[in-house]
Amino acid sequence: MxxxxxxxxxxxxxxxxxxxxxxxxxxxxxxxxxxxxxxIGELEHExxxxxxxxxxxxxxISDEQQVNDVVAEVIRDFQRxxxxxxxxGIGIFKPAEEITADDWERVMDVNVKGTFLLTRAVLPHMxxxxxxxxxxxxxxxxxxxxxxxxLYTASKYAQHAFFESLRREVRSLGIKVSVxxxxxxxxxxxxxxxxxxxxxxxxxxDDIASAxxxxxxxxxxxxxxxxxxxxxxxxx
Ligand code: NJP
Numbered sequence: 001m002x003x004x005x006x007x008x009x010x011x012x013x014x015x016x017x018x019x020x021x022x023x024x025x026x027x028x029x030x031x032x033x034x035x036x037x038x039x040i041g042e043l044e045h046e047x048x049x050x051x052x053x054x055x056x057x058x059x060x061i062s063d064e065q066q067v068n069d070v071v072a073e074v075i076r077d078f079q080r081x082x083x084x085x086x087x088x089g090i091g092i093f094k095p096a097e098e099i100t101a102d103d104w105e106r107v108m109d110v111n112v113k114g115t116f117l118l119t120r121a122v123l124p125h126m127x128x129x130x131x132x133x134x135x136x137x138x139x140x141x142x143x144x145x146x147x148x149x150x151l152y153t154a155s156k157y158a159q160h161a162f163f164e165s166l167r168r169e170v171r172s173l174g175i176k177v178s179v180x181x182x183x184x185x186x187x188x189x190x191x192x193x194x195x196x197x198x199x200x201x202x203x204x205x206d207d208i209a210s211a212x213x214x215x216x217x218x219x220x221x222x223x224x225x226x227x228x229x230x231x232x233x234x235x236x
Contacts, residue, residue: 003029003053005078006120006216007071009061009118010088012039014187014194015137018205019085019212024052031074032079033059034088061088061114071121080129081122083216086115086159087137088213091152091189099151111155126175133216134170136163136179137208140228140236143181167225176223178215182208183230201233 002083006023010016012034022078024047032047032054034040040056047054051141057070074081089111092103119134141153142160160179167177185208186191186199205206205231215224 004082005029007031008085009033012036013204015208016087018209022209029053032056035060062109067117068121081125082131082207084122085135093148096150107151107155112158130174133176138179138181140181140183178224179226180211181228183234203231
């Protein structure tokens with residue numbers, strides 16, 4: 001298998017779907033993960049129909065067993081994992097005193113624990129290979145906060161810290177860690193459907209796919225640590 005084996009979490013829609021389609025088009029064998037069986041299966045089918053290679057898994061990224069099982073199966077079938085795009089994420093936006101313990105756990109479980117679980121599962125295989133590229137889709141609010149964003153921004157700051165620290169651990173082992181920090185993107189994230197008029201001035205999911213492609217296509221001696229990307233319409 002000469003194709004790069006690339007895992008993408010949260011691939012059923014939005015940014016993850018666009019990244020998966022782009023990387024499959026560029027010749028990666030994409031392993032696409034999400035909870036929605038129908039949507040993730042359709043994506044696999046769409047990629048295969050268009051001449052690409054994809055394998056889908058129904059996987060809740062916050063579930064340790066499910067994540068470990070997926071990675072074990074991929075390693076069994078392909079013997080390696082070249083790239084991982086940690087993209088799955090959710091947001092809950094409320095004044096701090098209205099955030100429930102359940103809200104807190106849901107957001108932290110997906111955004112922080114999920115990122116940790118998937119990254120931890122692939123690390124031994126990348127270390128053994130002496131190469132690999134771990135990518136995170138964090139947020140511009142990994143570096144700034146806003147009212148009603150205490151929970152979500154805490155989770156995105158945590159992702160930022162996790163990847164910054166990890167980069168220092170694995171860089172000398174030949175493993176790259178890169179993070180994309182997007183501003184507003186037209187997806188299903190903002191309680192709207194992708195393409196709705198109120199999101200017309202946002203970035204497109206394809207813009208993030210282009211950024212991911214650029215980062216993953218750098219030559220071996222180049223590491224893009226981070227990439228911040230905003231729509232022109234958004235002050236930062
Ligand atoms: O959101 P959306 P985006 N286990 O809602 C999956 C960040 N970001 O594409 O499981 C596994 O269209 C879900 O699939 P499913 C954001 O924080 C965005 O915008 O089937 N997967 C779906 O495929 C996030 O980290 C903006 O429901 C789970 C995907 O995640 C990333 O971009 C701005 C899951 C979400 O698709 C992608 O979000 C920014 C779980 N437990 C950062 N829970 C923005 N859109 O403006 C959810 O700064 N998913």
